[in-house]
Amino acid sequence: MSIIFYIFTILLANLLSAKIAPLHIGPFLISPGTFTIAASFILRDLVQNRYGKVKTYYFIALALILSAITAKGLGDPMTIVIASACAFAVSESSDTEIYSRLRLPMAWRVWWSGLVGGVLDSGIFVILGLSPLGMGFIPWPFIPMAVLGQALFKIAMQGIGALVIAIYMKGRQSSG
Numbered sequence: 407m408s409i410i411f412y413i414f415t416i417l418l419a420n421l422l423s424a425k426i427a428p429l430h431i432g433p434f435l436i437s438p439g440t441f442t443i444a445a446s447f448i449l450r451d452l453v454q455n456r457y458g459k460v461k462t463y464y465f466i467a468l469a470l471i472l473s474a475i476t477a478k479g480l481g482d483p484m485t486i487v488i489a490s491a492c493a494f495a496v497s498e499s500s501d502t503e504i505y506s507r508l509r510l511p512m513a514w515r516v517w518w519s520g521l522v523g524g525v526l527d528s529g530i531f532v533i534l535g536l537s538p539l540g541m542g543f544i545p546w547p548f549i550p551m552a553v554l555g556q557a558l559f560k561i562a563m564q565g566i567g568a569l570v571i572a573i574y575m576k577g578r579q580s581s582g
Contacts, residue, residue: 408449408452408453408456409453409457409465411449412446412449412450412452412453412465412469413465413468413469413472415442415443415445415446415449416442416443416446416469416472416473416494417472417473417476418439418442419439419440419441419442419443419446419473420439420473420476420477420480420482420490421439421476421480422437422438422439422441422442423437423438423439424477424480424481424482425480426438431555433551433555434551434552434554434555434556434558434559435544435548435551435552435555436555436556436559437556440528440556440559440560441559441563443524443527443560444520444524444559444560444562444563444564444567445563445567446469447497447498447501447516447519447520447523447524447560447564447567448516448520448563448564448567448568448571450462450465450466450498450501450502451501451505451512451515451516451519451520453465454502454505454506455512459502459506462502463499463502466494466495466498466499466502469494469498470491470494470495470498473490473491473494474487474490474491477490483541485534485535485540485541486535486540486541488534488535489530489531489534489535489536489540490531490535492530492531492534493526493527493528493530493531493534493535494527496526496527496530497523497524497526497527497530498523500519500522500523500526501519501520501522501523502519504518504519504522504523505519511572511575512571512575513568513569513571513572513575514568516564516567516568516571517564517565517568520560520561520564520567520568521561521564524556524557524560524561524563524564525557525560525561527556527560528553528554528556528557528560529553529557531556532544532549532552532553532556533549533553536549536552537549
């Protein structure tokens, strides 16, 4: 079931980003898909717990292909599809590698791996897809705030997810 939720959150991010304009929250410009992409990092960690690192890479590849097909099907320009795929491949791989190498409780592994994955995802997507290098939607002077806005919301979601996992694990230890 975790695989289905993992892939669903990624496809939902594509749908939300394609159909809903970015949100202006204070000085930040945040794509609606940011919220579900943050959840995908946590769900990918759960997939990795269950199936191991090697199989997780197969699920990442499947999600990347489905995401690209969905984004193109929703009318995203090829520049955005490629930027999204690059950001996804780098961030999910980094998250997977960091998560598997840390020798910490699960909640801390979720936090640290998601923190790095979220920052990489935000930076790569905004620079390759939205900056003048890509579609030119965001001029260079606004790129730092766009990356920061995306990253902060992903980091906040990672923190909430890690906290929920820590509480859940503590509850399991107390009752076990």
